Amino acid sequence: METSDKLTSVVSAILKYAIILSIACIVIGTGLMFINGNANGIPISQLANYENPKSPSYNSSSFSPVLIPQSIAHFDALGFISLGLWVLIFTPVTVLFSSLVDYMYTRNRLYTILTFIVLFNLFAAIVIVPHFVSN
């Protein structure tokens, strides 16, 4: 049993459009950051200060993905940049979902289970494991 042509073209399309969407969001966010001189109220000079990893205000730990829609509604740079980065992180999830549907449809039980395990690992990394991470 070989990979179906339909799955191949769906996965290829997801990867292609996800990368376009993601880079577009990051470019818009970066443009806004320089035009407005700040992102989420933080001055750009401080955003560009990456020398101290212990500073919580300027890295991802202080900006929950839940804030993205609200931030984008306010046309804030951080919302767009974060959306771009999360699109990248979620691209493999979408690819795996497509694979899962294809394997279920073709009744390939073994690969349905294997894909499910990989999706579970990704789900654990996105939702469960972060609760055990300090910061």
Place this chain on the structure above:
Amino acid sequence: MIDYSALTEFLLILAGGVIAGIIGSLTGLGGGSVLVPLLTLFYGVPIEYATGASLISTIATSAGSASTYTKKGIANIKIGVGLEVATTLGAIIGALTFEIVVTHNLQYILYLLFGVVILTSILPTVKRGKYEYPEEKPLDFTSRVFQLSGKYYDEKSKKEVRYTGVRWWLGEIIMFFAGLLSGLLGIGSGALKVLGMDWAMNLPMKVTTTTSNFMIGITAATGSSIYWYAGYIQFFLASATAIGVLVGSRIGSAVLLKISNKEIRWIFFTVLSFLGVDMIFKGITLSKIYNIPPIDGFGISVTFSIILVILLFIKLSIAEGKYGNLR
């Protein structure tokens, strides 16, 4: 009013990302393996943020190139997804280990490990591409149970290539360590993934490299989300490097197709080995085992990397002369 100082800084990081993408693509090791040393050694970026930015850039480059390879039907999605069972698990453990290492201020371990990984990746990466199809091996029970067969159209030889992999279990074991290194060092671990599919599973080189490319994105995404919540994604850096490395890897791929003299790649392998040796020196200095002044470390790294690459070049040239029919 645009802050030109910040803009200059952004453009400099973006340029670094482009360079990392080009070298990563030309050597076949991936942008992350160049980006982390570049950011830590030359931009003064803490390894925590450099690794986070690298993971994000790795997903971007993987998605960009995997889109083409999957469309052409060369990358085997099924084999890739099956192997991701071990890789994603490894990436989770790697990212959690990274968090422990950083919170205990043991960053020197990351520098040392990174240097060793780069240097040990050079030889298998150089050898990659010297042959296209593996020698036939007797199939085992995993070949049938895990459906390791596939086919693709080879444009070079203008024929359809059919293949069947073996030793799925061994591939999984190697993939676990590939995932572990990815989560720990923020790289795609392409060299180890290729080793798992080429040496362990006996798959054709084209299938191996393209499937590895497809897998790298899934592995890096697993580590990235943990890095996000731990606070190791710095927005300013990550946005500049994601764009830079993606652009650089595209330029690198285009250049690689056009250069007729492939020996030019050795220059980039020298750069890569320099970065590997310098990372080890930085790790030694940070560990306080021995203090190597930066200028001395630079000089020794340059000398050592040139000697290392010349020796490798001679060794491989002799081997190729002796076994020329393998090319």
